[in-house]
Amino acid sequence: MHGQITQLPDDIQRRVSALAERLQMSEDELVRSLLEDALEFADPQDVEPEMTRLLFPETEVTDATPMTKPETTLPFSFIDLFSGIGGLRLGLESVGGRCVFSCENDRFAQKTYESWFGENPAGDVTEISACGDIPDHDLLAAGFPCQPFSIAGVSKKNSLGRAHGFRDRTQGTLFFHLCEIIDRKQPPTLLLENVKNLKSHDRGRTWSTIEGTLQELGYEVFNRIIDAADYVPQHRERIFIVGFRRDVFGEAPPFAFPTPPETPRPKLHQILQAEVEDRYTLSDKLWQYLQDYAEKHRRKGNGFGCTVAKLGGTTRTLSARYHKDGSEILIPQGDGKNPRRLTPLEAGRLMGFPEDLAGPGQVVSDTQAYRQFGNAVVPAVIKAVAQQIVTVMRAAVVAKSANGCVLKSGSGERRNLDIVTKRLAQRKPR
Ligand SMILES: C[S@@+](CC[C@H](N)C(=O)[O-])C[C@H]1O[C@@H](n2cnc3c(N)ncnc32)[C@H](O)[C@@H]1O
Numbered sequence: 470m471h472g473q474i475t476q477l478p479d480d481i482q483r484r485v486s487a488l489a490e491r492l493q494m495s496e497d498e499l500v501r502s503l504l505e506d507a508l509e510f511a512d513p514q515d516v517e518p519e520m521t522r523l524l525f526p527e528t529e530v531t532d533a534t535p536m537t538k539p540e541t542t543l544p545f546s547f548i549d550l551f552s553g554i555g556g557l558r559l560g561l562e563s564v565g566g567r568c569v570f571s572c573e574n575d576r577f578a579q580k581t582y583e584s585w586f587g588e589n590p591a592g593d594v595t596e597i598s599a600c601g602d603i604p605d606h607d608l609l610a611a612g613f614p615c616q617p618f619s620i621a622g623v624s625k626k627n628s629l630g631r632a633h634g635f636r637d638r639t640q641g642t643l644f645f646h647l648c649e650i651i652d653r654k655q656p657p658t659l660l661l662e663n664v665k666n667l668k669s670h671d672r673g674r675t676w677s678t679i680e681g682t683l684q685e686l687g688y689e690v691f692n693r694i695i696d697a698a699d700y701v702p703q704h705r706e707r708i709f710i711v712g713f714r715r716d717v718f719g720e721a722p723p724f725a726f727p728t729p730p731e732t733p734r735p736k737l738h739q740i741l742q743a744e745v746e747d748r749y750t751l752s753d754k755l756w757q758y759l760q761d762y763a764e765k766h767r768r769k770g771n772g773f774g775c776t777v778a779k780l781g782g783t784t785r786t787l788s789a790r791y792h793k794d795g796s797e798i799l800i801p802q803g804d805g806k807n808p809r810r811l812t813p814l815e816a817g818r819l820m821g822f823p824e825d826l827a828g829p830g831q832v833v834s835d836t837q838a839y840r841q842f843g844n845a846v847v848p849a850v851i852k853a854v855a856q857q858i859v860t861v862m863r864a865a866v867v868a869k870s871a872n873g874c875v876l877k878s879g880s881g882e883r884r885n886l887d888i889v890t891k892r893l894a895q896r897k898p899r
Contacts, residue, residue: 541856543863548572548603548656550611550647552590554581554841556820557610557662560851564859569604572597577837578844584832594646603654607862612662612846613647644679651686657865658858659683659712662846665694667708679710688712691724698783699729700849701821702737705786707846709854717865724861727853738780740818741800749809751799756807759796777801777808787811787819789843792836813838821847 477485489499542565549558549571558568571590573579583589591597651659668676683690690712697705713722751759763774775796778784784798791797795810798819802809811819813835817827820842831838866875 541859541863543859543866545607545859545862546605547608547610548606549590550594550609550650551613551643552582553578553612553844553846554822555586556822556846556848557612557660557851558586559822559848560846561608561610561660561855563848563852564855566608566855569606577833578841580832581830581837581841585826585830594643594650597650601653603650605654606656608658608660608858609651609654609656610660611647613643644682648682648686651683655687655714657714657717658862659688659710660851660854660858661710661712662851663708663710665706665708668692668694683710683712687714687716689715689718689720689722691726693726695726695850695854697821697847697850698734700735700853701819701847702735702740702782703784703787703819703847705847707850709850711854711858713861718861722861723864725857727857730853734783736781737778737784737819740815741780742812742815745809745812749812750802751795751807751809753807755794759794759799775799784819787816787839787843789840791816791843792839813842816842820845821849 485496485499489496544565544567546569547561547566549555549561549568552558552571552573553575555571558566558571562568568586568588571582571586571588572592572594573582573590574593579590579592591602597603647661667679670676680690680692690710692708692710694706694708697703697707709726711724711726713724759775766774775794776785777799778801780801786797788797791810798811799808800811813831814824814828816839817831818824820827822842822845827842833841869875
């Protein structure tokens with residue numbers, strides 16, 4: 470028995486009707502003849518260009534299909550320090566980057582990273598910074614943990630009138646080890662990421678140490694707090710620090726952070742699973758506890774507590790402690806049910822990780838998966854920033870060549886064409 474197509478999507482229906490009218494055929498006849506033609510020209514090589522143009526005339530295709538902007542890419546190498554599960558790596562790879570080294574000391578994050586990227590990251594950064602096993606690279610990427618800097622030691626040295634460089638200011642911190650690597654490898658570009666309040670931490674002194682140190686190491690430094698809510702349905706403000714070596718890019722590299730995309734912000738409901746197991750629903754006891762806790766803090770006048778998210782909006786920031794009670798992002802459920810947590814797959818989607826990695830790619834417990842996503846960066850934000858870095862790198866590559874031709878060879882000697890021609894004429898045919 471032949472089935473019947475009774476409902477076509479509106480835009481296809483409109484085009485079929487318009488074409489049938491133009492060709493003075495019934496819609497049924499038109500569709501049947503197009504299908505017959507399509508079967509006859511089953512080999513795509515044989516399809517006459519006319520055929521495809523006929524169904525979707527060029528003007529309509531152009532109107533309905535906006536041109537996508539060409540991606541800004543460059544084949545560059547990078548290293549991924551404090552790599553976590555590779556949020557920076559995914560963003561950098563999407564603009565042409567090739568990872569040549571990674572480092573992460575948490576064994577569960579290492580397990581996920583190895584499963585996703587086929588590479589087991591080196592361990593503790595404090596051990597690798599002293600030895601020479603990091604290959605050369607174009608860009609150093611690091612989402613370094615923020616540790617308090619020991620300013621007390623500096624003040625004492627100040628009062629003794631002794632000079633101090635970045636070694637004295639930061640010795641003992643992970644940032645110091647990062648700087649050791651930067652100083653030794655001198656990568657042309659840096660992309661660092663950290664929590665939003667890095668700038669206000671310790672009344673601004675932490676930030677001025679970081680910025681001053683990078684400048685001292687030879688970099689022009691740019692920074693911007695970016696909210697990932699333009700890319701995923703989650704408010705996630707992070708500071709992004711970009712550095713360009715002055716001896717490569719000059720004193721004023723033409724860098725600008727990306728402007729937010731013009732498309733509407735994604736909504737929470739777009740990343741939720743249709744069916745979720747009951748184990749993600751909060752127990753009566755936990756739900757009551759969270760409500761009481763929130764109420765207690767409301768009375769004290771502060772905003773701590775749990776948040777039931779709006780399905781048509783943006784969630785709060787997913788934290789590394791989400792696995793404990795899920796309190797910052799609870800999903801409302803119908804039928805009088807208590808709210809539920811996000812599943813690990815939804816947490817991965819909320820961070821913008823690819824579906825195959827966040828879902829079937831989960832190789833650790835739910836607890837570890839939440840922690841890893843809560844610690845990560847949103848790859849789409851990295852991609853947007855990296856495209857801007859790549860623009861500057863491309864311009865520098867082209868500018869390095871005298872005539873704008875990046876593959877021009879060096880100063881090869883010129884040949885005497887008369888001699889070349891004579892020699893060729895003397896050659897015996899093979
Ligand atoms: C803020 S997270 C970075 C997350 C990463 N950007 C991502 O997208 O998954 C910082 C990472 O540094 C790692 N870490 C902390 N101390 C370290 C050390 N001494 N050596 C190597 N990694 C370290 C932590 O385990 C954590 O995964």
